[in-house]
Amino acid sequence: MAVSRHYKYMCSEPGQKLIRDDIAELGLDHVVEASCSPKMHEPTFRNAVSAAGMNPYLFEMVNIREHCSWVSEDPEAATRKAKDLIRGGIARAVHHEPLKGSKKSVNPKAMIVGGGIAGITAALKIANAGYQVYMVEREEIIGGKMAQFDKTFPTLDCSGCILTPKTSEVGRHPNIQVLTKSQVMDLTGFVGNFKVRVLQKPRYVRTDKCTGCGDCQQVCPIDIPSPFELGMTTRHPISRPFPQAIPNTYSILREGMPPCQAACPAGVNVQGYMTLTGAGKFVEALALIRERMPFASICGRICVRPCESSCKRGQVDAPTAICHTKRFLGDYEKEHSLYSNPPMKELRDKKVAVIGAGPGGLSAAYYLAIEGYQVTVFEKLPVIGGMLNVGIPDYRLPRQIIDEEVENIRSMNVAFRTGVTFGKDITIDDLEDQGYQAVFLSIGLHVSRRLGIDGESLDGVVGGIDMLRMVALKEDVKVGQNVVVIGGGNVAIDVARTAVRLGAARVDLVCLEARDEMPAWERETHEAIEEGVAIHNSLGPKEFVGQDGKVQGAVFKRCTSVFDENGAFRPTYDENELTELACDTAFVAIGQASESNLLSNLGIELAPGGRIVTDAETLATTRPGLFAGGDCTLGPATFVQAVAQGRQAALAIHNFLEFGGLREVESKERPIDKQLNEAERLRAKPIARNEMPELPPETRTKSFDPIESGFTEDMARSEGQRCLSCGLCCQCGECVRKCGPQAINLNERERIHELEVGAIVVATGVDVFDASKYPEYGYGKYPDVITNLQFERLCNASGPTGGKILRPSDGKVPQNVVFVQCVGSRDRAKGNEYCSKVCCMISAKQLSIFKHHNPHGQAYVFYIDNRAGGKGYEEFLRRAIEHEHAQYIRGRVAKVFQDQGRLVVRGENSLAGAPVEIEADLVVLATGLTPQKDHASIARALNLSTDKYGFFMELHPKLGPAETSLAGIYLAGGAQGPKDIPESVAQGGAAAAEALTLFSVGQVEIDPTVARLDERLCTGCKTCAGLCAYNAISFNEQQKVASINDALCQGCGTCAAACPVAAIGVKHYTPDQIFAQIEGILA
Amino acid sequence: MRVSYYPGCSLEGTAKSYDISVRHVCRSLDIQLEEVPTWACCGSSPALKMNRLLSTALSAHNLALAERQNLSDVVAPCPFCFRRLKSAQEEMARDPALRQKVEQTIESQVNGNLTIHNLLGFLTERVGMKAIGEKIRKPLTGLKLIPYYGCYVVKPPSVTCFDDPANPTSLDEILRAAGGEVLDWDFKSECCGAGLSLSKPEKVCELTGRLVRDAAWRGADAIVVVCQLCQANLDLRQREIGLTDKKEYQLPVIYFTELLGLAFGCASEQLGLDRHFVDPLAVLKRKGLA
């Protein structure tokens, strides 16, 4: 130790000179400096020692301010800590070696995150200097909060008039590329050479094609509260916030896939057709359904309705009656003979065979026909429809409905050949010979599963689906007086109810499951009970008993549990507790099986249960050209699943025939949150769910007549209007059909841009405090309690009232307007201790505007202090008091309440020393400014630090207000702290100047602190090479040692830490140095 | 020099010694005081509060009387009288409607061309320190004096247009010219309680107490006043103040004209110095001044 000095301001010029002089005079070769954070002044001192001719890396800085004095409450302990740290620093410095950094050129492009006035200012300055700028904006337009303001204080300039020239300049600037609906995901690299990934959400409208004509929004059937107008008016999902918005094109607000659509196996756009139905556009609704579900009438009768179970309206009152509405649409079409084939492609010279005319086969045929294929459907049964026809009783699905839907398909040039048994009458080879280039196998499961118990072969014991098929085909079915049905699924219920209709005196349905475990649809079960079916739960069949080969009864044992702890089907029984039911007929409806011998001959892979194995996405079997779907691959599945698979197969077959391969199916949209949110709750129109009119039980058991008679037009429309529009845009396609320049693409998906820039300006702005956190102020409860941002919109000529200040409740001109200051500011209890800085002036401005609108009105302001620190601000505020005669009452408002229908604001007049109440027509809450809600994700994406509220931390509160601790990333505007417009603009300019300085210098110095390999120690184990994230380590095959590329190495040291023989070290952070520092600290 | 003289009610009542000493000092300085004939009360604080027009009218009445003397200046030793006269003249000049109303009330014309002086201002500004200095025969050597201006002579400056209201110095200058040792203090123009002497004596004790205590702490031999209300309030309340403090205050409160008279060589009894409640003569004698 040559010299030790204490100086209060070492970073000042005299302090630096002290160091320089000592180096020169005493010939120092290492310098240790203990003061503030090296993040702050390491470069300063490195420069200082450099100036004295010392290598800057021989300098060591010890942080005793941020880490000691500023955080310790015990001065003695802090001093001990500082001494330890200094000792460590000295010990380490001894091991420092001279290092030389390299230079890297700066990529002279800037990214501006946030398109408010601060970001716009920065962008224009940088772009005007001739550099490329990317502007990343989260919303659909740029302009930020300023775009929502009416006028600015204290000059009462029209906000739009001064902002829109700026936004349009940005919009057409050749050097600025605006990315709307975009957010920064993450950042790599370093100053001058950043790589930023930006996630861009779809606008659905191409900015290069949209002409802004507005035709689209005229046909949009959905109204949602406008976010730009803060909910004071509605907008269509396809719209633009205001006519001068930049980009000056429309865009669509869509949250994502609504839960109904996400739940539908066929992916039917439920929200879309419900919305269209609500608007009375039945034909369009049907067309939308048919994009994924060709059979509205059928589906509307028998679907298991997963859509309705997930419908968010169910969290408000009752789910939307989606299925009944769909049935209405199908029936309406038939009633009015509106059916026409969907637009079909030109007929191709390619033939496709579909085996099985069930829902899966029919669906495949439908979509293949649309694509122009020549489709032939082969069916074993004499009727078309598969299980629809022979598995579902007439009272649920009349034959006529099936026939009509089949007829539609037939009219699309689809050929049907019934009575042809696949595997017997025709084989795959036959089909190939006949020129079929692809086959879709959808043969279902038509064999009743057997119980395998004694007496099952007795006369009168019949398979459940056999029974249903025979009834459907009008074959002779013997049903006795006492019927036992075994099984707890929908088929069992259908069998039991059919038996009732066929005249059985008593029908007992017996199943293994407890009542609440039964797989049958609860509604069906309930109807069966209504029709007199007796349900016996938790009984397992033991045997059938009979006489003379005829069944006379069934014996059951108590089923103690159906499923094991893993939820697998594994019934256990109590053999001692037996129940016998007398019967003359027993139907066994415990499941379906395939004709396994038929499939085993096809030479394709089968699963153990005899099901065909297919690729999940393409439904291709292991045999090229052969696709399979429906029950024969899924096991007993629902109608809608089968239809979904038919369409899926059609797409796959099309890809196969068109492109010769199995293309990946379209990418999926992200589903939205299933939980109802407040906005949706508010959107729910007060309409009760329409109940389906149906026959009473006593009538319906007399025949197979349909139980449900269908919705009326009004019922369907009102159901459509019950839809909450959870996804916002419903993708009904109305706008697409209307758009002249074809600018709309509803299939657009999120995109990720990878952008390389040298500097980043973070100008993400502020959010507004959520006033509903003050329940005592009645925001959200009383329509005439609004925020000051809402008031801006009320004043604005392009706002919801066209610039008239009218109160929201009744549209009347308010006389008394009470402004409530410090809502969400200076309130520790609400988490915002700080002053939002602009609200005093905003209220003074707003009351002035109010008085200009209504000179006879009276404005009151409850305030704590009037903070008018700015040029001309105090004078403006005094004008509000002295000329606009606003009554300023010092005191924070205690409560806003309704007294006999009038809003009353209560607070203390603390200057007059008395509580006071004011009757208000309109209450304006001067809500404070808060960080953006997504500040944490922005901070993490860009490695920025924030204060405890979430405002970004500047490098130095006084001297580095536009810089961050990360070189190359700068701050502007409200994101750093509450600011008014001139301050934001000034900081935008400052941030731009920082970026331009960087570009102008053109080079940054790269730390020489990269990894160094000691080849003598390297054993060639290659551990390091695999760990390096930058591919900076390669293996030298000749010398069998690792080799480090300095240019690629970032100096993270992962390799060094992992090297088993300590052959790698990061320069300036070598084990010697760290060890010495540890020893020094702990000495 | 001839000037109109407006003594005011007190000077012919309880503040006789002020009147006597004023007349004496002026005589010594060759100033001829011509008392405004049939002058009336200015209405003081009560009139000012109760009826603005009456208050202005009473002063205007006096101004009209004074104007008839055909002298350019009028001097009022009582600071409140001075302020009321000045204020009335100024208000009427500014507001012709008021002037008209006032003239109707007093049934005569007011030209508003008089220069209105308080005595202190008259002596410092009009007569001048030089002329005063020349008359000093018996300097007040060794007398430690606290100059107390009170409110009315300097406040509000918009009316009085005299000296610095926060830190007036004219009295200091006169006392220094008279050879006295002037002590600095911070209560030069703090209020003594003025007209509350009778109705709110406790308030007066509170206000004067602060003044007396500080003056005593600074080692003053006397408090010098320019106002008869100040004189009375300070002079009469020292016993009560002493009761709270368990001390006995005997701080003479003297009109500046009395001291000036002494310095001019006049005998103390001719100046009325023997008429005060707290006897100043003992101190003056001790210092060889009386």
Added chain:
Amino acid sequence: MTDFEPRIIAFLCNWCSYVAADAAGVGRFAQQANVRVIRVFCSGMVDPSYVIKAFASGADGVMVAGCHPGDCHYLAGNIKALRRSFLLRNLLSELGVEKKRFRLAWIAASESPLYAQFVNEFVDEVRELGPYLPPKTKAAKGVA
């Protein structure tokens, strides 16, 4: 035991946790003065031998703090630190270092209050454990 003031070495990553520690200073988030910070570029740079060295040199606790997973300035250095920590813990217990004396934490640059809280909790915990007394075995000798 109440008089015992533990000495703790903290290896903080340059990009997140060190910034958080600085910001804790700027924000005056008070901390017990027992933690001595060593700045490293990345938590992934912390060689297990550094930690062992610290204990061998008399530290009563060691903490390593870096960016949150997914936020690493060097892509995934922190993940590597995490993987290494499992092995390191085993190694430390072999050396007789109680598990609680070593902590790995993710502290983002924005989480300065969290940093202060973490420091205070860790100091309390180590104080509770008492001083670390290295067993007089070859294990301790091995790293000295």
Added chain:
Amino acid sequence: MFRLTGALSEQEFLHHVVQRSGQNLLECLQCGKCTGGCPIASEKVSGPRRLIAEILSGMRNEALKNPTWWYCVSCGTCMTRCPVDINMYQVATALCELAQEGGIAPSERDIHLFEELFLKSVEKYGRVKELRTVAAYNVITKNPLKDMDKAVTLMRKGAFSPLEILSGWAKDRKVSRIFALARRTSEGGHE
């Protein structure tokens, strides 16, 4: 509870005070420099700042009953220091007049009494007869021997003569007439 409804009448009182006093109280910053320096402000007497706050808030009764303007000795300190040059005498006069017109009893009876006696003396004799006024005040307030010791001392010193009280003074008819005319004009003269 003091409740504001925005009715024009709520501003009436403020307008009256502003008009009569000629002081634009809307300019008041409520900084409190006046009350801070006011000699008569105390726990019980609010001082000018609060008085103006009451006027600005339309609290007519509170303002007219506020003892501040009764206590006011017209020292002028407030207006000397006021950043917006509000002349409090004018405000006090306006309030006194409004209180009289509104039939609001003086909140400080003793001050009022003294001032009445004072003015009575002036009205009658053209000048205030100090001793007579004091004696009358002491008699009316049932404290005839108040400060008698001091009076005796002063009398002995010749500061004044007790005969003054008894001696008949000439009446000043001119001043009496001014009083009468002023009262008549004031009563009818205000808008």
